[in-house]
């Protein structure tokens with residue numbers, strides 16, 4: 504029996520085959536969940552969902568801009584119609600605009616916060632409402648970052664949004680604990696996805712040096728994060744809420 508057998512999950516930003524959302528959706532499906540996977544890139548999400556179905560598991564792709572409350576409402580109406588409940592939400596969609604403070608524009612700041620923080624509020628509010636209505640608890644997993652815990656240069660907007668995700672998750676955990684609805688934040692370090700391609704391209708020497716400075720001396724893999732998300736999604740973590748789970752090869756322990 505799979506670790507998520509019978510559970511209904513929603514993973515946002517799951518349309519990049521190399522990304523953390525896709526790895527999480529695939530892992531959840533392997534463990535028996537029905538996965539709604541969404542992305543602003545519908546073709547990408549369809550590709551990930553088809554691969555999951557080809558393996559005999561259950562997934563459905565939806566177009567979804569996480570900054571649009573209308574898109575969230577449409578999606579939740581589809582989930583209500585399709586399954587009538589939701590057990591797991593992973594707020595994973597995100598972008599990184601990495602600029603030193605002198606170069607950061609107000610538009611950069613706003614876009615970063617819209618996609619990485621406002622979206623987490625929109626999704627969590629709707630998931631909590633549905634989980635409350637159906638009873639039986641639930642698990643909300645919000646992707647923060649090591650940059651939401653410590654100061655990382657060029658991450659003023661990114662870090663502010665991810666720090667917001669961390670505290671927001673703790674507040675939701677407190678508001679919902681008695682109902683069995685858990686909410687935790689996950690804090691990846693440097694994980695090998697498209698998000699890191701830009702940083703590597705823009706600063707190849709500095710990038711190598713940063714990776715060499717990670718205590719485990721390597722970047723993480725999407726599977727490292729998918730496995731953490733799986734643990735938090737499953738009943739194995741049933742006494743964990745309001746926690747910040749760090750997956751960074753020791754980077755923030757220094």
Ligand SMILES: NC(=O)c1ccc[n+]([C@@H]2O[C@H](COP(=O)([O-])OP(=O)(O)OC[C@H]3O[C@@H](n4cnc5c(N)ncnc54)[C@H](O)[C@@H]3O)[C@@H](O)[C@H]2O)c1
Nearest residue numbers: 516519522523543568569595596597648691693694696698
């Ligand atoms: N990769 C890392 O090193 C790392 C480190 C710390 C935190 N994270 C966080 O993990 C999450 C996933 O990162 P990733 O590395 O897989 O990124 P990624 O760029 O590979 O994937 C992000 C996905 O989000 C989607 N997306 C972007 N804007 C969207 C929107 N408005 N609506 C819906 N979908 C949208 C993209 O289309 C893409 O498929 C992000 O929240 C990121 O901040 C990543």
